[in-house]
Amino acid sequence: MHRPAHALHVLASLILFFLAILAPRLASAVNVAEYVIEPAPAWLEPVARGVVNEAALEQVSGGAYYLLLDTQVRSTPDDPVTYRRTAIKAINAQGLQTVANVEIGFDPSYQVLRLHSLDLIRDGKVIRKLASATVRILQREADLERRIYDGRKTASIFLDDVRVGDTVDYAFSLRGRNPVFHGEDFGGFGLQFNVPVAHIHARLLAADPERMRVAPRNTMIKPIVADVGGMRSWAWRVTDAAPRVPDSSEPSWYEPDAAVGFSTYADWAAVAQWAVPLYAVPGKPAAALQAEIDRIARTASTPAERLRAVLQFVQGEIRYLGVEVGPGSHEPTAPAVVLERRFGDCKDKSLLMLAMLDRLGIEANAALVSTETRRGLRERLASPGRFDHVIVHARIDGTSYWLDPTRPTQKAELANLVQADFDLALVVDAKSRALTSMKPATPRVSKREVTVTIDARAGFEKPVAFTVVTHASGERAEALRNALATSNTEELQKSYLNFYAGYYPGIAVKSPFTVRDDEPGNRITMTERYTISDFTNHEEGAERHTATISAPDIDEMLRAPASTTRDAPLWRAHPLDVSVTTETLLPGKFTLDPETITIDDPAFVYERRIMPGTEKLVITDRYTSRSDEVAAADTVRYAGNLARARDSAAYSLGWPDPDAGTDASATVDAPINWTLLLIALMSAALWTWLARAVYRHDPQPIGIASAGAPRGLGGWLILPALGVLATPITLIFTLIKEIDIWSVATWASLTTTTGDQYDPMWAPVLLFTLVMNIGLVVFSILLLVLFVTGRTSTPRVFIAFLASHIVILVLDLLLSSLLPAVTVEYKDIVEVVRSAVYAVTWSAYFLKSERVKATFVRRLRGHAGVPVPRATMDVILDLPDGGPIDPGSNVPRAATTNPA
Numbered sequence: 001m002h003r004p005a006h007a008l009h010v011l012a013s014l015i016l017f018f019l020a021i022l023a024p025r026l027a028s029a030v031n032v033a034e035y036v037i038e039p040a041p042a043w044l045e046p047v048a049r050g051v052v053n054e055a056a057l058e059q060v061s062g063g064a065y066y067l068l069l070d071t072q073v074r075s076t077p078d079d080p081v082t083y084r085r086t087a088i089k090a091i092n093a094q095g096l097q098t099v100a101n102v103e104i105g106f107d108p109s110y111q112v113l114r115l116h117s118l119d120l121i122r123d124g125k126v127i128r129k130l131a132s133a134t135v136r137i138l139q140r141e142a143d144l145e146r147r148i149y150d151g152r153k154t155a156s157i158f159l160d161d162v163r164v165g166d167t168v169d170y171a172f173s174l175r176g177r178n179p180v181f182h183g184e185d186f187g188g189f190g191l192q193f194n195v196p197v198a199h200i201h202a203r204l205l206a207a208d209p210e211r212m213r214v215a216p217r218n219t220m221i222k223p224i225v226a227d228v229g230g231m232r233s234w235a236w237r238v239t240d241a242a243p244r245v246p247d248s249s250e251p252s253w254y255e256p257d258a259a260v261g262f263s264t265y266a267d268w269a270a271v272a273q274w275a276v277p278l279y280a281v282p283g284k285p286a287a288a289l290q291a292e293i294d295r296i297a298r299t300a301s302t303p304a305e306r307l308r309a310v311l312q313f314v315q316g317e318i319r320y321l322g323v324e325v326g327p328g329s330h331e332p333t334a335p336a337v338v339l340e341r342r343f344g345d346c347k348d349k350s351l352l353m354l355a356m357l358d359r360l361g362i363e364a365n366a367a368l369v370s371t372e373t374r375r376g377l378r379e380r381l382a383s384p385g386r387f388d389h390v391i392v393h394a395r396i397d398g399t400s401y402w403l404d405p406t407r408p409t410q411k412a413e414l415a416n417l418v419q420a421d422f423d424l425a426l427v428v429d430a431k432s433r434a435l436t437s438m439k440p441a442t443p444r445v446s447k448r449e450v451t452v453t454i455d456a457r458a459g460f461e462k463p464v465a466f467t468v469v470t471h472a473s474g475e476r477a478e479a480l481r482n483a484l485a486t487s488n489t490e491e492l493q494k495s496y497l498n499f500y501a502g503y504y505p506g507i508a509v510k511s512p513f514t515v516r517d518d519e520p521g522n523r524i525t526m527t528e529r530y531t532i533s534d535f536t537n538h539e540e541g542a543e544r545h546t547a548t549i550s551a552p553d554i555d556e557m558l559r560a561p562a563s564t565t566r567d568a569p570l571w572r573a574h575p576l577d578v579s580v581t582t583e584t585l586l587p588g589k590f591t592l593d594p595e596t597i598t599i600d601d602p603a604f605v606y607e608r609r610i611m612p613g614t615e616k617l618v619i620t621d622r623y624t625s626r627s628d629e630v631a632a633a634d635t636v637r638y639a640g641n642l643a644r645a646r647d648s649a650a651y652s653l654g655w656p657d658p659d660a661g662t663d664a665s666a667t668v669d670a671p672i673n674w675t676l677l678l679i680a681l682m683s684a685a686l687w688t689w690l691a692r693a694v695y696r697h698d699p700q701p702i703g704i705a706s707a708g709a710p711r712g713l714g715g716w717l718i719l720p721a722l723g724v725l726a727t728p729i730t731l732i733f734t735l736i737k738e739i740d741i742w743s744v745a746t747w748a749s750l751t752t753t754t755g756d757q758y759d760p761m762w763a764p765v766l767l768f769t770l771v772m773n774i775g776l777v778v779f780s781i782l783l784l785v786l787f788v789t790g791r792t793s794t795p796r797v798f799i800a801f802l803a804s805h806i807v808i809l810v811l812d813l814l815l816s817s818l819l820p821a822v823t824v825e826y827k828d829i830v831e832v833v834r835s836a837v838y839a840v841t842w843s844a845y846f847l848k849s850e851r852v853k854a855t856f857v858r859r860l861r862g863h864a865g866v867p868v869p870r871a872t873m874d875v876i877l878d879l880p881d882g883g884p885i886d887p888g889s890n891v892p893r894a895a896t897t898n899p900a
Contacts, residue, residue: 034137035113035155037130040171041081043205043228044072045235049087049169050198053240059196061243063095064088066195067167072203075212075264077183085117085171090164100162102170104155109327111176113155120159121167130170133157180327184274185212186263186383191219191238193257194245200238204262205231211264215381219258236260247566251629253376253423254568263383271368271382272432278331279351279366279428281358286336289352293359303362303396304414307403310356316409318352319343330384346390349405353392364394367402367425367436375423377435391420393427393436402438408482412522418475419444445575446475450553454584456535457615460547460653466500466507466530477524484515496528503550506534549619549651551580557623558606558646564635572603574628584617590653592617599645603627603638606645619651676747676770683771687778694797695782698860702795702847705854717851720798720842724787728780735773741766765815772808779804794856795846802839809835 049068057065068087074080090099106113118130138154159168177185189202206212209232214223223234244257265271285293292313300306318338322345332347335355344352350366357364368387370377380386394401396414404420412418421444424435448470455465472480483492493512500507510529517524536547557578561570592612599606604625611618623645630638705711713721750762783801786794809832846852 034108034153035115035135037115040116041074041083041173043074044083045201045203045233047085047199047201049167050239052089053196053198056196056198056240056242057091059243060091060095061195062098063090063092064098064195065091065095066193066197068169068199068201069190069193069197070171070199070201071189072201072205073187073262074205075185075262076207079175080177080185081173081175082187083171083173085169087121087167087169089167090162092164096162096164099166099168100159102157102159102168104157104172105152106155106174107152107178110178111174114173114175115155116171116173118157118159118170119168120162121169122163122165129159133159178327178329180278180330181274181384184264186261186265186381186385188259188261189236191221191236191258191260192241192244194243196243197241198239200241201235202260203233203235205233206262207231208264211266212262213264213266213381214260214262217259217261217379218256219260221258223260247568247570247632248562249571250568251571252372253374254629255373255376256568261381261383263381265382265384267433268382268426268435269433271384272426272428273430274384275366275368275426275428276430278347279354281351281355282335285355285359286339289336289339289355290359292339293356296356297360303360306360307357307362307394307396307401308414308417310353310360310362311403311405312409312411313356314349314353314405315407317342318349318405320345320349320406322346322348332390346404346406350390350392353403353405357392357394362394362396364392366428367391367393368428369420369422369425369438371422377424387426389422391425393425408478408485410478410522411519413520416474416520416522418478418522443575444474445577447473447577448476448553448579450578450580452551452580452582454535454549454582456547456587457585459587460536460545464532464535465510466504466532468500468526468528468530470526470528471523472526473521473523477522480524480526481517481519497530500530500552503552503555504532504535507532545655547653549582549584549617549653551582551619551621551649553578554580554606554621554623554649555646557604558642558649560639560642560646561635564639566632566635569632570630570635570638572625572628572630574625576623576625578624579620579622582619582621584619586615586617589614590617590655592653597648599641599648601626601638601641602634603630604641606641606648608648610651617653621649679767680770680774683774684778687775691778691782694779694793695786696860697793699792699796701792701853701857703853705850709850709854711851711854713855715851716845717849717855720845721787724780724784724798728777728784731773731777731780735777759819761815761818765812765819768815769812772812776805776808790856790858792856792859795852798846799839799843802835802843806832806836806839 047068047070052065052067066086066088068085070083070085072083074083088095088099090096102118104113115130115135118128118133120127120129134157136156136158138156139152157170162168177183189204191200191202204212204214205228207230212232214234216223221236221238223236226233226235238258241258265274296306296309296313300309319342321343330347332351333344335352338344338348338352347366354364354366367390368384369389369391370387371389373380373386377386392403392405394403401414401417402420402425403417407418407420410417419440421438421440423438425438426432427436450471451469453465453467453469455467489512493509496513497507497509507530510531513526513528515524515526536545557576590612592610594612595608595610597606597608604623607620607622609620611620747766750759750766779797779801783794783797786797813828813832
């Protein structure tokens with residue numbers, strides 16, 4: 001894509017346009033001095049600079065410490081003024097760049113800049129600099145690359161002899177208001193920033209307090225309200241305002257900073273009423289415009305066809321260029337002028353569409369939207385300042401269409417057209433009373449279906465044919481179509497090749513990609529053809545080959561967030577539906593197993609189906625988004641499920657060398673974490689040795705049962721018996737269920753410094769969990785054996801097992817709490833408490849129960865060291881084996897013995 005040449009062409013066009021058309025207009029419009037130097041206004045409330053807070057110095061960014069941010073607004077219909085005073089201290093050499101250069105932006109078409117003071121404070125001494133300072137008025141078009149010219153200027157003041165430790169304190173005011181708002185006022189004050197501020201002062205002085213609406217946001221700070229000279233004053237003061245550093249990938253509508261908004265607009269209906277005259281359609285179109293309308297009327301017979309034709313005309317024939325000087329920031333240019341110039345911004349193009357649709361008998365209105373605040377508009381005060389974009393809302397037979405005339409030309413039929421969606425819109429209509437949701441009843445999903453064919457029938461050791469067929473529809477199709485229209489084909493092919501090279505290093509282009517475009521259906525099919533020279537890896541020591549099959553398009557969807565420790569929600573692209581079917585044609589018969597994997601998260605669903613054939617392997621992966629944001633508290637869960645999905649999204653085939661003398665049939669290569677397996681075996685051996693020692697322990701019964709005490713499995717003893725039986729089964733299934741945690745990929749991700757979720761505490765926490773769980777499994781099996789055989793040691797081992805389980809739970813929680821990525825939740829605490837109550841209850845039962853004392857009486861050996869001949873279930877089940885057993889002798893008594 002030839003970006004430099006394109007940018008120069010745009011810049012040259014804009015410069016010629018400005019010189020030929022706008023410069024004379026601007027020169028005649030500005031008939032006052034661009035700035036004056038005068039004392040500060042008398043209506044100001046005096047404010048002192050803040051002092052350095054040593055604790056906040058570590059939070060300073062760029063070496064500049066803001067000691068004062070003072071903003072005072074005087075809201076009157078005829079003479080509005082905004083006053084600002086800023087004091088910044090340079091705490092190191094880097095901060096000198098910020099402190100020594102003062103820049104003030106303003107719009108000379110309706111604002112007058114008044115400079116009040118410019119002081120340099122060094123060692124407590126104030127040095128007045130304004131009189132000798134050099135003030136240059138520059139015209140910096142910040143949005144020139146976006147083809148927007150707003151005529152704003154910047155007063156740049158350069159200070160000399162500024163040193164580290166100096167404080168620059170300057171004040172100015174801007175007088176005037178954009179006439180497009182007809183005397184109405186709106187704005188806001190920030191009470192929190194991304195850097196620390198020693199003192200923030202914000203004040204609003206309103207001449208008409210009854211109409212002024214004031215609303216704080218994300219703050220409990222109460223204003224100081226007073227009546228001053230017939231006006232109402234609201235003032236907010238913040239000392240040592242802590243910064244809020246934004247998290248990565250925050251949603252644009254998430255605005256948690258403390259702030260205050262104000263507006264004289266009563267509600268959104270008032271804003272709509274303000275906009276209605278601006279977007280009123282001219283009564284009679286100019287001749288050139290009428291000619292275009294007549295042409296469309298002749299060639300398109302139905303309302304749907306005409307709406308589509310008007311949209312394509314404005315998108316394709318009217319280039320985007322915004323001239324937003326003064327009132328032009330919100331007031332559109334007349335349709336006839338826009339058509340004559342063949343350029344316009346969103347306002348101009350929207351009004352041109354409205355004029356054409358009106359003559360064609362199609363109901364339509366302008367709609368104001370915010371590309372940034374979006375759904376956050378619901379929590380904001382009503383004002384025109386909340387909107388930064390204009391689109392068209394059209395209706396045909398009761399169906400709404402949200403159309404953006406600034407998009408690249410859309411040639412799809414209306415049913416397949418990608419419509420604008422900024423969550424909320426204010427329809428410009430005299431009947432509008434509130435914001436309108438732009439969400440359709442059925443979500444417009446950006447869909448991509450990819451079919452990959454890997455032809456390895458000639459053998460994996462030979463070059464493999466790699467073909468990718470991508471079917472894109474909806475938003476994805478329009479994005480791809482725009483990329484094809486604006487980019488160099490060769491550069492696009494190279495970017496696609498580099499994308500796949502990240503997964504298959506030996507890949508090369510076999511032939512250039514081809515495209516089939518179904519514009520009415522808004523579908524694009526792209527076919528790419530590559531060859532891969534080294535598809536396999538050879539493991540020398542293991543005399544083994546492996547071939548890894550990846551799903552790059554799915555892997556892109558499963559990228560982990562930059563950080564899981566955050567306070568803000570995480571933005572996610574939505575709605576998306578991406579599916580990849582990878583068909584691998586195998587060189588021979590492989591012994592493979594089918595498998596289905598599903599990772600279900602509130603934010604997404606990932607599904608994988610592995611369907612092996614005799615000589616073909618088909619893997620289908622699908623990612624479907626469910627939400628466009630993840631709550632901060634859910635980020636760890638979300639990242640964990642992404643990791644699980646990523647681990648599942650790669651597939652390896654493995655087979656031995658042909659000369660290795662082993663079976664040549666291949667199987668899935670599931671990498672084994674040999675280190676953890678060895679640790680698990682060693683810990684199992686140690687726990688088994690300890691369990692054997694406990695098994696051989698042969699104590700006296702826990703107590704002597706009273707005469708006639710019940711014995712065997714019955715009464716309350718049934719409940720712990722069920723628990724003893726279920727515990728080893730539950731523990732074993734838990735280990736199997738969580739086996740992916742111990743995989744090579746997950747272990748490396750968590751415990752190596754290059755892992756994307758590395759933390760030094762992961763290794764000890766995971767090892768502790770592994771070793772303790774193996775111990776619990778071994779001893780739960782031992783407890784089951786002792787319980788079934790009625791051994792005298794059963795109550796003691798049972799109580800010890802419950803106590804050990806509580807200790808392990810507590811230690812696991814304590815260790816996990818040291819991991820930033822793990823949050824100890826309320827349910828975890830409840831589980832510990834529940835287990836403790838269970839342990840205390842049943843421990844007391846085993847110590848006091850007569851049934852327990854009468855049941856668990858068998859010894860491993862008799863008094864003479866001879867093994868007891870019967871240690872079977874008859875003790876527990878109370879089978880007729882000759883009568884009750886005397887716990888004192890281990891010798892059966894006569895069945896006719898009277899228990900009394």
